[in-house]
Structure formats: C-alpha cells, structure tokens
Amino acid sequence: MINFVGRRNWYFLFSGLIILAGVVSLIAFGLKGGIEFTSGSMMTITFEQAVEQVELREEMANLGHGDAIIQRTGEGDFLIRTGELAPEERDPETGEVITPSERVMIEEALEERFGPITSFSFESVSPIIAAEIGRNASYAVAVAAVGVLLYITWAFRRLTRPFRFGVCAIAALVHDVLIVLGIFSLLGVFFDIEINAMFIAGVLTVIGYSVNDTIVVFDRIRENVAKTPSGHLETTINNSIMETLGRSLNTSLTSLFVLLALFLFGGITIHYFILVLLIGVITGTYSSICIASQLLIVWENREIGRLFRRLRPRRVPVRGG
Structure with a gap:
C-alpha cells in the first residue's frame, strides 16, 4: 500500500515551489491579455x-x-x-x-x-467592454468558489467539523487555479500566449473538475469514518485515497486522451482553452489526492500551529548580575 499521507510534506513542498514560480511571474509580468481584456x-x-x-x-x-x-x-x-x-x-x-x-x-x-x-x-x-469582461470574470470565479464552499459544507454536515471539508476543497481549488494562472503567465512571457474569454471558461471548467475529483475522495473518507468512527484519521484517509485511486486515474487518463487529441488536431480558436483543461485535469487529480485530503490531516493535527511555534524565535532568559 502506498503511504500517501506520510509523504504529505513532500507534496506541499512540490506544489509550493510550482506556485511560487507562478506567483513571481504573475507579480512581475502578469497575464498577457487578449483584446477581450485589453481592448x-x-x-x-x-x-x-x-x-x-x-x-x-x-x-x-x-x-x-x-x-x-x-x-x-x-x-x-x-x-x-x-x-x-x-x-x-x-x-x-x-x-x-x-x-x-x-x-x-x-x-x-x-x-x-x-x-x-x-x-x-x-x-x-472597446476599453469599456474590456474592463467589464475582466470584472465579470472575477465575479464568476468568486461566486463559483463560494458556491463550492457552501455545497461541500452542507453535503458533509453529518460529520464533525464539515466546514473543514469545504475549506480544504477551496484550498485545493485555489491551488489548481494558481498553477494554471502561473503557467499561462510564463507562457505569455516566453511564447506571447494571450488569454481570452475562452481562458476564463477553461478556468471555470477546471474549478468544476477539481471539486468533482475532490468530492469523490472526501465522500469515501466520509463513508470510512462512519464505518470506523474510532479509527485513526491518517489511516482512514490513506485507505480512502487508495480505494478511489483507480477511479480517479482512469477518469483523468480518458479525459487527457480526448483533450490531447483536440489540442493536436482541433482548431486554433479552442487551442488554449484545451491547454487550460489539460493542465487543470492533471492538477485537479493531483490536488484531490495530494493536497485536499492531506490538508484535512494537517488541520486535524494542528500541524500548522506547531510549525509556526517552531519558527518563532525563542526568548533567552537574561540572568541577573
């Protein structure tokens, strides 16, 4: 059995490095907007x-x-x-x-x-329409994120602390979106690739796919917690990931084959839309296994608080003369 849970810090480090590179590119260069966003x-x-x-x-x-x-x-x-x-x-x-x-x-x-x-x-x-498109795109992503949070919290309401499931799903969603944005920022710098309205549609599709994959794993965690309420959480989550791993990989691979065919042989108008989906399917599958589920353990074990306490400099007592 693969110990996914035991390697969670490596997953966080790997994702952190990719997101850091993307965020630096976004801050330094931003996204290269098409006429829908720049007029x-x-x-x-x-x-x-x-x-x-x-x-x-x-x-x-x-x-x-x-x-x-x-x-x-x-x-x-x-x-x-x-x-x-x-x-x-x-x-x-x-x-x-x-x-x-x-x-x-x-x-x-x-x-x-x-x-x-x-x-x-x-x-x-026109510049007015371009500004309105950009504003509406931000609203669409924000509404989708809030909707996901509320739905998952309601769906897992019978578990203790259902809000944590929703927050962890949103964290995985943000993880996927940041990676997509970072990669397209870098593509804009090196290959002059622009984003357009199809890009926003792709990001919203990635959000849906990411949440769908995460819910599959979370739902199995919910079932296993109900079967063994006194079981160890890390073992329960690792078993749940293993039980859904085949389904997640099969779904992702079949989607990737179709998207790859469309990317190679489809028209230029949907080229970058398909590229967003290709990146999103890979990151969505990865985050549902290696990010969202692992964050539940980190939150339950209060590992973030312990990390901050370790990083906080200790006060050395001054001895009186």
Missing part, C-alpha cells in the same frame, strides 16, 4: 499565396500600425492585433461614406500588396 481590434487573415511575416509587418507599419502584433497560425494564415480601429465616417445629411473604416483600408491595402485574401474575420472590443 483593441483583431483580424484573422488567410492569403491565397505565401506571405512572409516580415513583409506583412512592414506593410502594417506603412499603414500606420507599426505596433501591430502579428502571429503566423498556418501557411498564409495570420493573426493581427492592433489598437482600436476607427469606424467609417458618413455624411450626416446624405449618409454617404466619406472615409472608409480603417479595417476596410487595411484589407484593401493588404490585398493590393500580397494578392487575393481568401478569408478575413474581424473583431473589436
């Missing part, structure tokens, strides 16, 4: 013939958008991000177009320089 315009363009990224960048600079972010997504496919583009101007009396929109001017100029454009999509987000 601006984004165009997805497919040219009929091969186009070099350097040439496209030069043409955008000639059009007055030297700060445009250009990413190649395929042979002849490009993703272009700019500031918010000006709309068309019309005569207030006749309604005729006086000045075409910047989007139209860019499309016509690129087509004249590089040849026919086979597909062109465009989206724009």
Whole structure:
C-alpha cells in the first residue's frame, strides 16, 4: 500500500515551489491579455499565396500600425492585433461614406500588396467592454468558489467539523487555479500566449473538475469514518485515497486522451482553452489526492500551529548580575 499521507510534506513542498514560480511571474509580468481584456481590434487573415511575416509587418507599419502584433497560425494564415480601429465616417445629411473604416483600408491595402485574401474575420472590443469582461470574470470565479464552499459544507454536515471539508476543497481549488494562472503567465512571457474569454471558461471548467475529483475522495473518507468512527484519521484517509485511486486515474487518463487529441488536431480558436483543461485535469487529480485530503490531516493535527511555534524565535532568559 502506498503511504500517501506520510509523504504529505513532500507534496506541499512540490506544489509550493510550482506556485511560487507562478506567483513571481504573475507579480512581475502578469497575464498577457487578449483584446477581450485589453481592448483593441483583431483580424484573422488567410492569403491565397505565401506571405512572409516580415513583409506583412512592414506593410502594417506603412499603414500606420507599426505596433501591430502579428502571429503566423498556418501557411498564409495570420493573426493581427492592433489598437482600436476607427469606424467609417458618413455624411450626416446624405449618409454617404466619406472615409472608409480603417479595417476596410487595411484589407484593401493588404490585398493590393500580397494578392487575393481568401478569408478575413474581424473583431473589436472597446476599453469599456474590456474592463467589464475582466470584472465579470472575477465575479464568476468568486461566486463559483463560494458556491463550492457552501455545497461541500452542507453535503458533509453529518460529520464533525464539515466546514473543514469545504475549506480544504477551496484550498485545493485555489491551488489548481494558481498553477494554471502561473503557467499561462510564463507562457505569455516566453511564447506571447494571450488569454481570452475562452481562458476564463477553461478556468471555470477546471474549478468544476477539481471539486468533482475532490468530492469523490472526501465522500469515501466520509463513508470510512462512519464505518470506523474510532479509527485513526491518517489511516482512514490513506485507505480512502487508495480505494478511489483507480477511479480517479482512469477518469483523468480518458479525459487527457480526448483533450490531447483536440489540442493536436482541433482548431486554433479552442487551442488554449484545451491547454487550460489539460493542465487543470492533471492538477485537479493531483490536488484531490495530494493536497485536499492531506490538508484535512494537517488541520486535524494542528500541524500548522506547531510549525509556526517552531519558527518563532525563542526568548533567552537574561540572568541577573
């Protein structure tokens, strides 16, 4: 039998190092936001013939958008991000177009320089909408966390101290979210990967998956505590983890195979959404076994208090002369 409980300090150390690296990156660099969070315009363009990224960048600079972010997504496919583009101007009396929109001017100029454009999509987000999306995303994550806490506390109400189960589940949830955020912060630094609305949907999905996996283990702990109320808590929790280990791993592996296939062969629009889920499934399975359940033992044994007492400097009595 694997002694998961006996190795809990190693699990905490491993998670702490990963979260520390992510938090440092978040503080230093933050998350690289897409237009949903920073406002601006984004165009997805497919040219009929091969186009070099350097040439496209030069043409955008000639059009007055030297700060445009250009990413190649395929042979002849490009993703272009700019500031918010000006709309068309019309005569207030006749309604005729006086000045075409910047989007139209860019499309016509690129087509004249590089040849026919086979597909062109465009989206724009104003600063007000971007701020509202960011605020609503924070509210969604906070509401989900509170809902999880209340539900688990109610579901385990027949046990002594059911609130601890809820808090430990939230701690595991925060653990998973911090790892996802930290990894995407690092990806933004090194690979210019941006987060968008799909990223928020992925984080909320990770929250649901993490809680689901944690509840499976907690529910088995509840059953075993009811069978042997006088049993040792560490033994009960370790047995519960072993009894649910096969189910957790099988569920996670089948999910990972599907997500990996979608990540490799799915469209570019869901690429990073799937990446969030891949990271979330791995961290959710890990945290349900190695974090949430172990925190119950730490809380029950009051190990955190003992740790602080050890770290607190002792007062050396001064002897009188």
